[in-house]
Amino acid sequence: xxxxxxxxxxxxxxxxxxxxxxxxxxxxxxxxxxxxxxxxxxxxxxxxxxxxxxxxxxxxxxxxxxxxxxxxxxxxxxxxxxxxxxxxxxxxxxxxxxxxxxxxxxxxxxxxxxxxxxxxxxxxxxxxxxxxxxxxxxxxxxxxxxxxxxxxxxxxxxxxxxxxxxxxxxxxxxxxxxxxxxxxxxxxxxxxxxxxxxxxxxxxxxxxxxxxxxxxxxxxxxxxxxxxxxxxxxxxxxxxxxxxxxxxxxxxxxxxxxxxxxxxxxxxxxxxxxxxxxxxxxxxxxxxxxxxxxxxxxxxxxxxxxxxxxxxxxxxxxxxxxxxxxxxxxxxxxxxxxxxxxxxxxxxxxxxxxxxxxxxxxxxxxxxxxxxxxxxxxxxxxxxxxxxxxxxxxxxxxxxxxxxxxxxxxxxxxxxxxxxxxxxxxxxxxxxxxxxxxxxxxxxxxxxxxxxxxxxxxxxxxxxxxxxxxxxxxxxxxxxxxxxxxxxxxxxxxxxxxxxxxxxxxxxxxxxxxxxxxxxxxxxxxxxxxxxxxxxxxxxxxxxxxxxxxxxxxxxxxxxxxxxxxxxxxxxxxxxxxxxxxxxxxxxxxxxxxxxxxxxxxxxxxxxxxxxxx
Amino acid sequence: xxxxxxxxxxxxxxxxxxxxxxxxxxxxxxxxxxxxxxxxxxxxxxxxxxxxxxxxxxxxxxxxxxxxxxxxxxxxxxxxxxxxxxxxxxxxxxxxxxxxxxxxxxxxxxxxxxxxxxxxxxxxxxxxxxxxxxxxxxxxxxxxxxxxxxxxxxxxxxxxxxxxxxxxxxxxxxxxxxxxx
Ligand code: SF4
Ligand code: SF4
Ligand code: SF4
Numbered sequence: 120x121x122x123x124x125x126x127x128x129x130x131x132x133x134x135x136x137x138x139x140x141x142x143x144x145x146x147x148x149x150x151x152x153x154x155x156x157x158x159x160x161x162x163x164x165x166x167x168x169x170x171x172x173x174x175x176x177x178x179x180x181x182x183x184x185x186x187x188x189x190x191x192x193x194x195x196x197x198x199x200x201x202x203x204x205x206x207x208x209x210x211x212x213x214x215x216x217x218x219x220x221x222x223x224x225x226x227x228x229x230x231x232x233x234x235x236x237x238x239x240x241x242x243x244x245x246x247x248x249x250x251x252x253x254x255x256x257x258x259x260x261x262x263x264x265x266x267x268x269x270x271x272x273x274x275x276x277x278x279x280x281x282x283x284x285x286x287x288x289x290x291x292x293x294x295x296x297x298x299x300x301x302x303x304x305x306x307x308x309x310x311x312x313x314x315x316x317x318x319x320x321x322x323x324x325x326x327x328x329x330x331x332x333x334x335x336x337x338x339x340x341x342x343x344x345x346x347x348x349x350x351x352x353x354x355x356x357x358x359x360x361x362x363x364x365x366x367x368x369x370x371x372x373x374x375x376x377x378x379x380x381x382x383x384x385x386x387x388x389x390x391x392x393x394x395x396x397x398x399x400x401x402x403x404x405x406x407x408x409x410x411x412x413x414x415x416x417x418x419x420x421x422x423x424x425x426x427x428x429x430x431x432x433x434x435x436x437x438x439x440x441x442x443x444x445x446x447x448x449x450x451x452x453x454x455x456x457x458x459x460x461x462x463x464x465x466x467x468x469x470x471x472x473x474x475x476x477x478x479x480x481x482x483x484x485x486x487x488x489x490x491x492x493x494x495x496x497x498x499x500x501x502x503x504x505x506x507x508x509x510x511x512x513x514x515x516x517x518x519x520x521x522x523x524x525x526x527x528x529x530x531x532x533x534x535x536x537x538x539x540x541x542x543x544x545x546x547x548x549x550x551x552x553x554x555x556x557x558x559x560x561x562x563x564x565x566x567x568x569x570x571x572x573x574x575x576x577x578x579x580x581x582x583x584x585x586x587x588x589x590x591x592x593x594x595x596x597x598x599x600x601x602x603x604x605x606x607x608x609x610x611x612x613x614x615x616x617x618x619x620x621x622x623x624x625x626x627x628x629x630x631x632x633x634x635x636x637x638x639x640x641x642x643x644x645x646x647x648x649x650x651x652x653x654x655x656x657x658x659x660x661x662x663x664x665x666x667x668x669x670x671x672x673x674x675x676x677x678x679x680x681x682x683x684x685x686x687x688x689x690x691x692x693x694x695x696x697x698x699x700x701x702x703x704x705x706x707x708x709x710x711x712x713x714x715x716x717x718x719x720x721x722x723x724x725x726x727x728x729x730x731x732x733x
Numbered sequence: 734x735x736x737x738x739x740x741x742x743x744x745x746x747x748x749x750x751x752x753x754x755x756x757x758x759x760x761x762x763x764x765x766x767x768x769x770x771x772x773x774x775x776x777x778x779x780x781x782x783x784x785x786x787x788x789x790x791x792x793x794x795x796x797x798x799x800x801x802x803x804x805x806x807x808x809x810x811x812x813x814x815x816x817x818x819x820x821x822x823x824x825x826x827x828x829x830x831x832x833x834x835x836x837x838x839x840x841x842x843x844x845x846x847x848x849x850x851x852x853x854x855x856x857x858x859x860x861x862x863x864x865x866x867x868x869x870x871x872x873x874x875x876x877x878x879x880x881x882x883x884x885x886x887x888x889x890x891x892x893x894x895x896x897x898x899x900x901x902x903x904x905x906x907x908x909x910x911x912x913x914x
Contacts, residue, residue, distance in 0.1 A: 271781065285832055286841055289777055313784065341773070363868075416750075423863075429784045431906055
């Protein structure tokens with residue numbers, strides 16, 4: 120058996136209730152590794168021939184929860200969720216941290232493949248080599264705290280009944296969707312703990328569409344055995360040593376960026392990206408630190424970095440809000456982007472968004488989009504039922520709850536920024552897509568391109584993960600490395616050049632950086648690219664139009680030290696052209712036949728013929 | 734008494750500082766089991782409420798109720814360190830030590846079903862090393878006088894994880910902490 124893998128995957132047909140184990144050949148594992156890579160393989164093999172017709176929120180979609188050979192062993196343990204994305208209609212490998220990945224492996228599974236749709240709300244309970252489907256009606260509609268509390272208690276009860284009884288059993292780990300996912304809000308996240316989210320892709324909505332509230336798992340076995348345990352131990356020590364040196368990241372998490380990205384780099388979303396600069400010294404790491412952080416170092420299994428922090432609001436109207444950090448993205452999207460410069464309010468909103476199982480980045484983007492439409496008089500008080508002014512946290516809470524319940528205008532906004540923009544344009548007879556800050560249906564991360572100091576002009580536009588800031592592209596060779604982290608499934612913030620040695624010591628397979636970047640990683644990105652172009656069923660992307668930045672990114676910056684600067688169209692087009700060439704796409708951005716064949720993707724090539732003819 | 738001060742080793746803990754990295758579990762299982770096996774680690778970090786992580790392991794009660802209760806005398810106290818040592822040949826997995834421990838700390842090894850209790854790694858605690866190395870300082874080693882004079886009342890740390898969770902949740906989350914439990 121291949122080392123580093125538990126050796127089997129759990130496949131659950133939620134329609135029939137059927138549960139079985141499936142395996143993949145060594146060859147497939149070797150080529151696609153796990154996580155994001157294996158997700159593209161599974162989805163392409165099973166859905167590829169009908170890709171355009173598959174409704175991401177229909178029972179034909181597949182919900183994948185995958186680990187990789189390094190999950191649990193390499194510092195920074197994560198799981199990858201995937202499926203056909205209700206945001207991009209392509210495939211996004213979305214990862215989240217927590218104990219779920221290593222628990223699943225200790226339970227004897229490398230991943231979960233959930234198909235079909237349960238008749239009533241259910242959750243999956245997995246223990247050593249065993250799984251059962253249980254009713255989740257009692258937690259359906261519940262926010263994070265109650266879901267976690269109830270299912271943890273229930274899980275412990277079940278474990279106790281099955282175990283020896285006398286001893287305390289450690290709680291199981293779980294992933295779940297919040298009310299947002301249940302309502303199939305396209306920006307719903309898959310959640311773990313209280314604030315750990317896989318936000319990109321909208322896979323919370325996929326869980327909801329399957330009536331799958333949660334997956335709870337406890338594994339009592341050791342992590343899978345590896346090829347050279349002694350080497351792994353040495354490498355683990357060495358990577359840990361390297362990570363322990365990352366002092367700024369350890370001390371303040373990504374929250375240190377809050378002030379920096381806004382004031383110094385002029386690259387932070389402010390009022391739906393109308394500006395990217397603010398000099399509000401109330402924001403940024405240290406400001407949260409001494410006032411809110413009750414835990415300055417908060418980790419998940421096997422992470423020496425602890426870039427998370429537990430923030431609690433102790434007094435005032437927002438008292439009792441608990442969230443992590445908030446990290447830079449949450450600070451930006453649920454702060455300045457909504458015209459909020461008060462950390463109390465930002466933490467409150469961050470906690471709320473998590474409890475609802477909404478993605479903070481994507482959902483925060485939609486909230487700001489609505490507020491800009493209100494600012495411009497396109498959406499009115501009559502449309503909303505209340506005023507939606509910048510900085511009004513109560514109004515944003517109301518709107519978020521309306522979206523999650525799909526009430527009134529919330530029903531439209533639940534479709535995500537771009538789809539909502541299309542509907543509202545039609546409804547109002549004005550083009551509002553120019554205010555929608557997304558790339559191919561995925562709301563962009565909180566890093567702009569205009570000042571030229573942060574993200575490069577093609578980072579989002581050419582990425583197979585679209586607006587995802589964790590996989591922005593720059594050059595066709597090096598970009599693939601992130602795909603490895605998402606496939607091995609480990610945290611990319613814990614990156615080290617030793618990862619290839621690590622991989623070899625675990626699996627016994629020799630893999631060089633060059634092989635990965637030239638062939639394996641590139642193959643995965645090409646499958647992602649192909650399905651993105653195939654698209655459907657509601658929205659299709661054309662590279663000549665949609666491999667682009669949001670229109671806003673071409674407006675000159677209105678304020679700050681980089682006032683007047685904007686993304687240069689010519690530079691963008693040159694870079695895009697070079698990128699296409701380097702990665703092997705034709706001048707229209709469609710993967711070339713010769714390249715796909717070289718990568719062994721003949722069937723993908725054939726499928727793209729119809730796109731080429733358009 | 735001879736001139737040498739007789740001491741025992743003990744691991745003090747600060748629950749407020751535990752990050753939940755579980756590197757202690759990893760270090761413990763690597764040392765004792767040869768591979769990463771969180772469920773077989775002598776130190777187990779409970780997270781009954783997110784953000785409230787409780788490292789749970791033997792605190793070496795001065796009167797060692799587990800040792801005196803064991804019907805087959807499988808438990809003994811290491812003279813040098815003060816750790817409880819399990820004789821795995823003798824242990825029958827009856828569970829008396831677990832019931833007698835005020836913190837329900839011992840548990841059955843997921844492999845052979847016998848009781849597992851922290852043995853202080855023979856005097857060189859691995860869990861402390863990794864916690865300290867990361868500057869988390871949730872665990873640290875204490876050497877204290879065997880006579881008990883001026884020492885910790887270690888037994889106070891032998892509490893079930895639920896109890897400790899309650900207190901820590903109140904400390905960190907205030908009133909909200911109550912709701913979580
Ligand atoms: S190593 Fe320290 S901080 Fe990490 S889980 Fe263990 S006790 Fe907590
Ligand atoms: S804490 Fe429990 S296991 Fe340790 S000495 Fe006390 S009774 Fe025994
Ligand atoms: S001292 Fe050793 S045996 Fe005890 S918990 Fe720590 S690592 Fe495990």
